[in-house]
Amino acid sequence: MLSTTAGCGSLQSSATEVGGERMTDDRPVRDGGTLTVALNADPDKLDPSLAQTLVGRTVFAGMCEKLYDVDEAGKVVPQLATALPKTSADGRTVTFSVRKGLKFSDGTSLDAAAVVTSLLRHRDLPGSARATELTPLKSAEATGAYAVKLTLKQAYVPLTAVLADRSGMVMSPAALKKYGKNFTNHPSCVGPFKFVERVGGDRIVLAKDPNYYDARDVHLDKVIYKPIPDGSVRLANLRSGDIQVGDQMVPVDVKSALTDNKLQLFNSPSLGYQGIGINVGNVKGLGQAPGHVDSPLANDVRVREAFELSIDRALINKVVFQGMYEPACGPISPESALAPGVKASQCPGRDVAKAKRLLKQAGVKTPVHVELKTSTTPEWSRIGQVIQAMAKDAGFAVTLRPTEYATMLEETDDGHYQAFNSGWSGRLDPDGNIASFLQTKGAMNAYGLSDDKIDALIERGRAEADPAERAKIYGELTRRANDAHALIYLYRQKNYVVAGQDVAGVRVYGDGLIRVKNAGYAK
């Protein structure tokens, strides 16, 4: 689905190239050198079982390969496994083999037993962030030196995509035994680079791993990941040459970078979304039974629909993001290879007249007061103001309440809000973008949404092996979710990565990760 455009020309002041996709630069590279990659935050723990952040996934991409990976087309492909897994007719038994001759960075060998150890740790370690996605895993066993058999509690189609993320990372059992929970400070996996050191808040240093099976295709000596939260500081460092790759650049900085012919741009569509979550039933907090929320938005679906109809997604994209993101109106990216979602061009437009009619039908007193909690980022400050202005035309009085991230999480999870900006970085399998949010018992259903049909469709989607049938289920799920108007999808970010013109071989795929395995300095 995703196209790869290789090339090495500078992308100076070209709006069309910004709008396109460019995931790699295939110029030949020379051996040696250090690449410094600036991340927009300091990664959390470097333990695949405990890690939570997107930036952490980028670091893992350099040192921890997975059973499966995502290619440039957004499809799952084998990485440490030899082939895609085989699933039994009832969907409850999954088997696969792992490649022979692989060595962890600590020099020990990777085999089926190591895979089993890792999978069970991902599932069982207290505090594991992988536990939820591996809940359906009943047991894992090594049926041969390199053969693995997984038994599931029920059919679970998203498993392959799950194994293409951190749950599929295989850790050295020797390192796990030696370091236990302190594995985070001594991570050892199979990967092009191995962990050298971490200075909290400053850098994570990886060095070329001689034990890596494909070491001859690894050109760099070292990769340094450096957290630089401020976009303009990241850009200044790219310009000065102190860093060579800048991750997650925002549109305004990308536009600025395009004026510098020493820089080049990579981009790919993202699998995530950003939108507005509305409290329709969260009165007792996350995980508790939904109840009655007394607000005009919660009381009547027509008021929520009117609110959504007052918003012009394309205008938000144009005004706030210089047209460099995509309007969104569903949880699944249209670029998803597994079950493409609604295209940006098919998103409903703004309809103030209909919005006013709906408010009249609902019999609410206008203006309808809405308090919208927003992140404290400049982007969300502007989005909030644009929404405020647009919603006013339809009869809403929106009050903006900028709220710091940790506080917002607590307040929204507890149900202390009317509306908030709700976003998700995205997962390869549609289930990963839907189940936790829209299912009644979903771990992140802060909206208090409870719809039996949505719950049933989510279960069906997880068990359906036929891709065409699955796509239909997710299409229906998207329609039902949109009809509930509890989560108004607004836009989908794009992954913009700016790099020095002298750097080639960096890959930026739809999962938002920067792959440096083949990167290096151009010959």
Next chain:
Amino acid sequence: MAKYVLTRVRQSVITLILVSIVVFAGIRALPGDPALALAGEERSPAALAAIRAEYGLDDNIVIQYGRFIGHALQGDLGTSSRTGLPVADAIGQALPVTLELAALSLLLAIVLGIGAGVVAAVRRGRPAEWIANGLALLGLSVPTFWLGIVLVLAFAIVVPVFAASGFVPFGTDPIDNLRRMVLPAIVLGSGLAAVVMRQTRAAMLDSLSADYVRTARAKGLSRREVVGGHALRNSLVTVVTVLGLQLGHLISGAVVTEQIFVLPGFGKLTIDAVFTRDYATLQGVVLCTSAAYIFINLLVDVAYSVIDPRIRLGGAR
């Protein structure tokens, strides 16, 4: 003298204990559940419960404080809930960065601030004073972030004399270290230099019109002896007070400068810890900063007593 110092040390220890209680309670009064902040995107009730259990967040605040202070007294400041790195290590890595930045900024402030202040006072009503006053006003008014970005653009991109970011220890490569530290020191030190300049100028003007200066002049002492030996020395009490107070601010307030220049110092560590509700790191950082602040005040008080013995006598009574 020893008795005076001992009294001040005892007061400092009591202050530190009180500070640790306020810090501990204050951090826990912040809105935002640290378990949620840690779990981030992929939170589930089971994971949240495990995180709370692992970091003792379910315990009574008094028990949590007792555990914290007990470990702290043994030199164990805990483990960062976010990165899993020992807090003491993180502080150990951040401290030299901030101290060097503070020291360079202070040096800059002393040299420029005192120098310009003396010139402005001695050359009162002349162009030298207007220039010094103008520069001080600029130093106080220009926002740190803006100045940082402008300096990076000018001296790291257009004329690449200095580096835009990062830290290299002085012992590893002194030249590279200075290449990376000069711009942040200018950014952080410019405001302080302006404050010092104004204080020095005001104190010097007072001193220069005092009777002892007139007497010194009448005795036929040289201009250098009058200004440097008499007026400046007596003005320094005020200046040292300001410097002492500002040095505390330098250590705790280098946040913006460290963000602009990506320096892994205390400021950056603090900000990261606040946003991720990393209690252990935040407690450790704030406690160390408070200790530094208290220690600096102690040094300032001792320095007073050296400069002006009347203060020592007053404190000892």
